[in-house]
Structure formats: structure tokens, C-alpha cells
Amino acid sequence: MINKKKNKGKIGGRGNFLFAMIAIYIIVAFFNFEFVKEALKKTLITLWKITPILGAVFIIMILINLYLESGKIKKHLEKELGWRGWFYSIIAGILISGPPYVFFPMLGEMKKHGMKNSLIAVFLYNRNVKIPYLHVSIYYFGLPFTLIVSLYIIIFSILNGIIVSWLSEDKTERNFS
Amino acid sequence: MKKAFLQAVNSFRQSLPMMIGLLMLINFLEPFFRKYYSRIFSGNYFIDPLIGAAAGSISFGIPVTSYVVGGELLNQGVSLVAVAAFILAWTTVGVAMLPLESSFLGKKFAVTRNVVNFIFSLVIAVLTVVTLKFFQ
Numbered sequence: 153m154i155n156k157k158k159n160k161g162k163i164g165g166r167g168n169f170l171f172a173m174i175a176i177y178i179i180v181a182f183f184n185f186e187f188v189k190e191a192l193k194k195t196l197i198t199l200w201k202i203t204p205i206l207g208a209v210f211i212i213m214i215l216i217n218l219y220l221e222s223g224k225i226k227k228h229l230e231k232e233l234g235w236r237g238w239f240y241s242i243i244a245g246i247l248i249s250g251p252p253y254v255f256f257p258m259l260g261e262m263k264k265h266g267m268k269n270s271l272i273a274v275f276l277y278n279r280n281v282k283i284p285y286l287h288v289s290i291y292y293f294g295l296p297f298t299l300i301v302s303l304y305i306i307i308f309s310i311l312n313g314i315i316v317s318w319l320s321e322d323k324t325e326r327n328f329s
Numbered sequence: 330m331k332k333a334f335l336q337a338v339n340s341f342r343q344s345l346p347m348m349i350g351l352l353m354l355i356n357f358l359e360p361f362f363r364k365y366y367s368r369i370f371s372g373n374y375f376i377d378p379l380i381g382a383a384a385g386s387i388s389f390g391i392p393v394t395s396y397v398v399g400g401e402l403l404n405q406g407v408s409l410v411a412v413a414a415f416i417l418a419w420t421t422v423g424v425a426m427l428p429l430e431s432s433f434l435g436k437k438f439a440v441t442r443n444v445v446n447f448i449f450s451l452v453i454a455v456l457t458v459v460t461l462k463f464f465q
Contacts, residue, residue: 169428170350177353187360194356199349210337217333251391253348253426257340260433272434273442280420282392292400293412300460301413304453315445320438 205250209258216261241271242309245278252279270317277309347429355389355425362388366398370407377411382450385418386443387425395419409461413454421446 181188248255259272281302282289289298362384369384370377385395395416402412422443423430430439 167346170346170353173350173353173357176357180357191353191356191360194359195349195352198352198356206341210341213337213340214333217336218330252423253351253429256426256430256433257344261336261340263434269434269438272438273445276442277421277446280392280417282420285392285396288393288396292396292403293409296461296464297409297413297457300457301417301453304456304460305417308449308453312442312445312449316438316442319441319445320435 202251202254205254209254213258213261216258216265237268237271238274238310238313241274241313242278242306245275245309246281246283246306248279249282249284252276255279268317269320270313273316274309274313277312278306280305344429344433347432351425351429359389363398366402370402370411372406374408374410377408378414378451378454381407381411381413381415382418382422382447382454385415385420385450386422386447388419389423389425392416392420410454410458413457414450417450417453418447421450 177188177192255276259267259275263269263272286298286302289301366384369380371380388395399412399416402415403409424443427439427443430442
């Protein structure tokens with residue numbers, strides 16, 4: 153009951169933010185309709201583009217809730233995978249495309265099931281090695297720059313995972329497995 | 330199955346209003362930011378990377394946009410280390426998405442991650458340019 157109330161409050165707060173934005177759009181539209189039309193168009197295009205990813209995330213979340221008991225991911229990554237857990241987080245971060253915010257609900261769900269902060273941080277950091285956009289980066293900054301940046305991102309992602317988990321005081325993670 | 334489905338629905342019910350609201354905010358502010366990118370750099374080799382990282386942190390959009398803006402900044406004479414810090418912070422630091430990240434992954438985690446990413450964007454930018462010069 154308490155949880156239900158808490159959730160309702162959270163949704164209300166988030167809903168209020170959305171309503172506030174709609175109100176701002178309506179007010180500004182009176183002064184500059186074209187500007188608001190363009191912003192709304194961009195928002196709708198972005199939403200349309202992320203819909204398939206959101207659909208995939210939704211299915212993955214159902215599967216996580218369906219098949220993973222609380223703490224199972226943690227146990228699996230710590231005891232069975234060890235350093236390979238870090239490796240898989242790097243590979244998944246590089247290969248899975250889409251804006252990071254669509255993955256927050258899924259990662260939140262995985263965290264509830266025991267995924268470590270460090271691996272979440274590693275996954276999110278490696279999402280910046282953008283394979284689909286590498287050719288654009290090469291066009292603007294050259295191949296050496298693109299390769300060096302990508303390499304540093306991968307190397308620093310591990311350091312990122314260690315520091316973030318350490319600073320966010322997840323004491324269970326301090327043993328770098 | 331039903332329970333797992335409802336849990337996923339509940340997560341989405343919580344995240345979607347915030348996500349849509351933030352996308353509306355981002356697309357509303359982006360034209361203002363874009364207008365001022367080239368004016369904020371000072372020409373100072375030491376301060377510009379910091380300005381680049383700060384500008385990248387509060388900017389939003391797909392990575393391609395950061396490459397295009399970064400390319401324009403390079404053409405306007407902004408240093409490579411500042412542009413590198415800008416594009417790295419653009420993709421790794423998400424100030425606008427901080428409320429959404431906090432609500433799912435915890436405030437402490439989200440803030441720590443973004444602060445560490447900000448510092449790393451400066452470090453990697455410097456290291457990248459130094460490495461490039463080393464090989465040239």
C-alpha cells in the first residue's frame with residue numbers, strides 16, 4: 153500500500169514535468185508557432201526512432217523479471233563470470249545501439265536483480281564507442297583520432313567502473329573480481 | 330508471466346512521462362545552445378578544453394550532431410583538445426538526463442558517474458591529442 157502510494161507520487165512528479173513542458177510549448181506557440189512546431193517535430197521524430205529500441209527493452213525487462221531471481225545476475229557475474237563479466241559489459245556497451253536513456257529502466261531492473269554499479273557504468277561508458285557513426289567521426293576528425301579516442305574510451309571504461317562503484321559506496325563491489 | 334509483464338509496464342509507466350518531457354525540453358533548448366557554441370571559446374589553450382567539456386555536458390542530441398558541431402568548431406580555429414573534450418562530454422555526460430538516470434539507478438550513482446565522466450572527458454581529450462602528436 154505504502155509502495156503503491158510512493159509510486160503514485162513518483163509518477164505524479166514525472167507527469168507534472170511533462171505537463172509543465174506541454175504548458176511551456178503552448179505558451180511559446182502563441183509567440184513563435186514555427187519554433188514550437190519545429191521542436192515538437194524533432195521530439196516526435198526522436199520518439200519514433202527510439203520506439204523499436206523501447207520495444208526491445210520492454211521485452212528484455214519482462215524476461216529479466218520472468219527468469220531472474222533477485223541476486224542471480226550478481227551471483228552469475230561475480231562467481232561464474234568474474235573478469236568476463238567486465239568483458240561482456242564492454243562488448244554489450246559497444247554493440248548495443250540507441251540513446252542511453254532508453255536503457256535506464258532496463259538497467260534499473262537489472263540492478264534490482266543484483267547487477268553491480270561498476271558493470272552498469274562500464275556498459276554505459278562503452279556506449280560511446282559508436283560503431284554506426286565511426287565513418288562520420290573519421291570524416292570530420294580523421295582515422296587516427298577516431299581510433300585513439302575509441303581505444304581510450306574502452307580502457308577508461310574499466311577505470312570508470314571501478315571509480316564509480318567505489319565512490320557510489322557499493323561496498324559489496326570493492327573486491328574487483 | 331503476468332507479474333513480470335506488469336512490472337515492466339510499471340517501469341515504463343514511470344519512465345515514459347519523464348523521457349518525453351526531457352525530449353521536449355532538449356529539443357526546445359537545442360537551437361539556443363547551437364547558436365552560441367562558437368562564441369563561448371576563448372582561444373586559451375588551457376581554458377578552452379574546460380569550456381568544451383562544460384558545453385558538451387549540458388548539450389544534447391545524437392552523437393553525429395556533436396561531430397558536425399565539433400567539425401565546425403575546428404574550422405573556426407578552436408583547438409583539437411577543446412573540440413575533443415566537447416564531443417566526449419557530449420556523449421558521456423548527460424546533465425539533462427540526470428533526473429531520469431537518478432530515478433532508476435540512484436541519485437548517488439548518477440551524479441558520481443556524470444562527474445567522473447566529465448573529468449574523464451578532459452583527461453581522454455588531452456591524452457588523445459598528446460598520443461596523436463606522438464605518432465605524427
